[in-house]
Amino acid sequence: MTILGGRAIRAVAFVGVLAGATAAAELLFPSKGTQPGGLDGGFPFDDIDTTCVRCHSQAAVVDPTGYYMPFDTWLGTMMSNSMRDPLFLAALTVAEQDKRNIGQWCIRCHSPVAYVNGDSLPGNGSALNSLDDEGVTCEVCHRSMIDTTDPNSPYEWNAQITFDPTDTKHGPYSNPSPFHATLQDPFTSTSMLCGQCHEVKNPLVNLIDSQGNDTGLPFPLDTTFEEWSNSAYNGATPTTCQDCHMNADAGTVRVARGGPTHDNPPLHQFVGGNAWGIAAVYSTLADGGGFLSGLFDGGYWALISDAGYPNAYLAAQSAAVANLAGAATVQASGPTGTVPAGTPFALTVVVGNLTGHKLPTGYADGRRVFQQISIVDATGTENVIIGAYDTSTATLATDPQLRVYEAVQGTFDGGADNHLVRHNTIIKDTRIPPTGFQATTDTVPVATTWFNAGDGGYVDFDQGQYTLTAPTTPGNATVKVRLFYQPTTREYVEFLSTTNQSDNRGTALEQAWNSTGQAAPILMVETSTSMTVGPPPPDAGQTDSGSPTPGPDASVTDGGTTRSSSGCGCHSGEGSGFLAIAAWLSFARNRRLRRG
Numbered sequence: 001m002t003i004l005g006g007r008a009i010r011a012v013a014f015v016g017v018l019a020g021a022t023a024a025a026e027l028l029f030p031s032k033g034t035q036p037g038g039l040d041g042g043f044p045f046d047d048i049d050t051t052c053v054r055c056h057s058q059a060a061v062v063d064p065t066g067y068y069m070p071f072d073t074w075l076g077t078m079m080s081n082s083m084r085d086p087l088f089l090a091a092l093t094v095a096e097q098d099k100r101n102i103g104q105w106c107i108r109c110h111s112p113v114a115y116v117n118g119d120s121l122p123g124n125g126s127a128l129n130s131l132d133d134e135g136v137t138c139e140v141c142h143r144s145m146i147d148t149t150d151p152n153s154p155y156e157w158n159a160q161i162t163f164d165p166t167d168t169k170h171g172p173y174s175n176p177s178p179f180h181a182t183l184q185d186p187f188t189s190t191s192m193l194c195g196q197c198h199e200v201k202n203p204l205v206n207l208i209d210s211q212g213n214d215t216g217l218p219f220p221l222d223t224t225f226e227e228w229s230n231s232a233y234n235g236a237t238p239t240t241c242q243d244c245h246m247n248a249d250a251g252t253v254r255v256a257r258g259g260p261t262h263d264n265p266p267l268h269q270f271v272g273g274n275a276w277g278i279a280a281v282y283s284t285l286a287d288g289g290g291f292l293s294g295l296f297d298g299g300y301w302a303l304i305s306d307a308g309y310p311n312a313y314l315a316a317q318s319a320a321v322a323n324l325a326g327a328a329t330v331q332a333s334g335p336t337g338t339v340p341a342g343t344p345f346a347l348t349v350v351v352g353n354l355t356g357h358k359l360p361t362g363y364a365d366g367r368r369v370f371q372q373i374s375i376v377d378a379t380g381t382e383n384v385i386i387g388a389y390d391t392s393t394a395t396l397a398t399d400p401q402l403r404v405y406e407a408v409q410g411t412f413d414g415g416a417d418n419h420l421v422r423h424n425t426i427i428k429d430t431r432i433p434p435t436g437f438q439a440t441t442d443t444v445p446v447a448t449t450w451f452n453a454g455d456g457g458y459v460d461f462d463q464g465q466y467t468l469t470a471p472t473t474p475g476n477a478t479v480k481v482r483l484f485y486q487p488t489t490r491e492y493v494e495f496l497s498t499t500n501q502s503d504n505r506g507t508a509l510e511q512a513w514n515s516t517g518q519a520a521p522i523l524m525v526e527t528s529t530s531m532t533v534g535p536p537p538p539d540a541g542q543t544d545s546g547s548p549t550p551g552p553d554a555s556v557t558d559g560g561t562t563r564s565s566s567g568c569g570c571h572s573g574e575g576s577g578f579l580a581i582a583a584w585l586s587f588a589r590n591r592r593l594r595r596g
């Protein structure tokens with residue numbers, strides 16, 4: 001079959017007429033928004049490195065120690081790296097194996113520039129250039145606009161974005177830039193800007209519901225926008241994606257060289273929970289310095305190397321860890337009276353969702369949040385009872401009482417699997433709904449009753465009860481409850497690697513994963529409750545069976561002495577950066593300097 005070049009596709013899409021059967025086969029489905037070639041004759045997309053960075057970066061401003069400009073905060077995020085992400089690339093190859101040229105659909109979101117410039121075919125990404133690799137670039141958001149000639153614009157899914165054909169940058173401010181046209185556009189500050197991509201629906205496969213009925217709806221792979229828009233956050237005065245994902249910088253600062261100062265401008269620190277992904281991308285950039293100095297040849301590297309752009313990745317990673325710490329609440333209540341040693345007792349745990357969508361949301365395959373329960377006995381020894389994670393094998397111990405929040409997709413006939421372009425059914429969705437959630441066919445919890453409010457609606461928390469066994473040593477004990485977020489699992493990485501029959505992206509992913517702690521769970525929040533353990537009941541002396549069964553993690557440990565802060569060998573936020581801690585400290589210092 002002939003593979004069409006970018007030019008041919010442009011011509012086809014631009015005039016809206018299919019030139020022939022081959023072209024029709026290559027454009028897998030019709031869509032709206034700016035099409036390949038749609039900016040031909042207009043203003044082409046700019047290269048960030050040579051344009052925006054000259055004015056919207058730390059390097060460009062008078063204050064060389066500051067670290068808050070759009071470019072600085074954006075660079076280390078997953079959106080800046082969405083086309084270099086080794087997990088994405090490995091999944092793209094498997095998708096292409098399953099359905100040739102479906103990759104054009106993937107690439108349209110992960111690099112809208114590539115789609116519009118006609119580089120998204122072949123679907124495996126072999127026609128991409130370095131401009132396309134810049135991912136979700138500045139102009140993707142700042143030239144995105146409502147198409148006033150199309151009453152249905154904007155589209156809340158599949159990156160059907162309309163781009164301003166001129167150089168005009170749409171944004172929140174009314175004052176013009178002396179260097180490029182600007183337009184104060186309320187659209188930039190709406191959740192819909194984000195919803196254009198954070199709602200992923202496979203246009204080729206319909207959703208089959210749990211009864212086996214074809215719903216006629218395109219299969220919903222990611223539904224972050226829909227979860228948000230059907231929650232209390234989408235009220236009369238909405239709490240937007242930007243409100244939570246672009247924290248205000250504290251201070252009065254410039255956001256451009258030559259521009260005025262602004263009070264508390266929003267930071268471009270678009271982070272979710274995927275702190276590992278940032279490290280994984282960074283690990284693939286051969287050597288951080290080489291990549292980054294290549295990016296900034298033209299003298300900028302010399303200006304910025306003091307604070308150092310590797311810090312951009314570290315800062316984004318730290319911001320993601322901090323974001324996770326504010327994403328949920330955990331409460332635990334244990335027994336009030338004395339519990340005889342070695343006897344069962346009940347523990348109630350409530351986990352509340354503070355995010356504006358499900359917890360977790362977005363990409364389903366491999367992503368999960370789980371609870372971990374441990375008991376510190378009277379001798380000070382901590383044993384993980386439920387939710388033990390063994391970092392040496394990257395596995396989570398199974399337990400019938402374990403509470404995992406995740407979505408599992410697959411096919412109605414075949415069950416769970418990781419071939420995402422074949423998914424046609426949701427097998428399980430136990431992610432915690434947001435406040436005021438109204439379920440839709442796409443977003444209804446599946447195979448769980450955890451969130452049922454009793455009136456047909458859903459609550460924004462999970463209240464569960466465990467039956468545990470008191471320690472054998474009488475005295476004061478503490479039950480600890482921790483909530484962990486895991487960006488991806490061993491099973492998913494191994495699937496993408498072993499299923500790959502086409503290129504080295506599976507191996508590259510495995511290498512990145514191995515060199516970055518194998519995406520170990522990240523501690524979100526923890527709480528504890530104390531209990532009093534009494535002497536064992538008179539008739540219980542015969543065995544030791546009442547003692548807590550140590551999880552696999554406990555069996556591979558150092559006796560619990562050095563694990564007091566996390567108890568599971570997982571990343572705990574502090575000091576877990578993928579770069580030397582010294583680099584982080586220098587970032588923190590620079591930031592303080594600016595404030596002082």
Ligand code: HEC
Pocket residue numbers: 046047048051052053054055056138139142169170171172173174175176177178179180182183184185254255256257258259260261262
């Ligand atoms: C030569 C300097 C310069 C360059 C290069 C430059 N900008 Fe600007 N830009 C400015 C100034 C100055 C402002 C006004 C800033 C303000 O209001 O604080 C501005 C404002 C903006 C705004 C805010 C618009 C609004 O109305 O809210 C956006 C968005 C923007 N620029 C994006 C970009 C992007 C994207 C690029 C690269 C393609 C870029 N700029 C390149 C100097 C520049």
Ligand code: HEC
Pocket residue numbers: 048052056070071072074079136137138139140141142171172173188189193242246255256265266267268270
């Ligand atoms: C994912 C979308 C997105 C990307 C990518 C993005 N921006 Fe923005 N930017 C926004 C939004 C949204 C606002 C306004 C936020 C608000 O209203 O709270 C904004 C605000 C701005 C502003 C004015 C206020 C401020 O925060 O500085 C400038 C200047 C700007 N962006 C430049 C850039 C540049 C340069 C890049 C690339 C390095 C970039 N943006 C990348 C979404 C984006």
Ligand code: HEC
Pocket residue numbers: 078079081082083085088108109110112136140141159193194195196197198241242245270271272273274275277320362
């Ligand atoms: C052009 C499509 C596009 C637009 C518009 C867009 N995003 Fe994204 N976003 C992506 C892609 C693709 C990724 C994932 C990249 C990856 O992990 O490989 C992503 C990742 C993210 C992440 C990180 C997720 C994680 O797992 O940690 C956050 C947070 C995020 N986006 C928020 C936003 C917000 C807020 C807006 C609007 C201001 C927005 N995005 C607009 C495509 C987009």
Ligand code: HEC
Pocket residue numbers: 191194195198224225228229233239240241242243244245271272273274323324326327354355356357358359360361362363
């Ligand atoms: C009330 C605050 C809030 C609002 C509103 C909000 N988010 Fe989030 N979001 C968070 C927090 C906190 C996290 C980190 C927890 C997590 O990763 O699930 C997060 C995580 C994410 C992630 C990472 C996925 C994951 O679960 O790992 C993406 C992507 C994202 N948000 C996109 C969006 C988009 C798009 C919108 C608007 C449609 C939005 N968020 C609205 C607070 C919010």
Ligand code: HEC
Pocket residue numbers: 085087088089091092093095102103105106107109110157158159196197198199200201222272274277361362363420421487
């Ligand atoms: C409509 C836009 C869109 C389309 C189409 C799309 N994605 Fe994504 N993708 C996203 C967004 C947004 C995220 C981030 C969501 C999150 O982090 O929760 C993401 C995240 C991912 C991730 C997780 C990355 C990480 O580091 O955790 C993988 C893998 C991925 N996409 C693969 C694909 C593949 C393969 C295709 C095509 C078959 C595809 N995507 C199509 C928007 C899209």
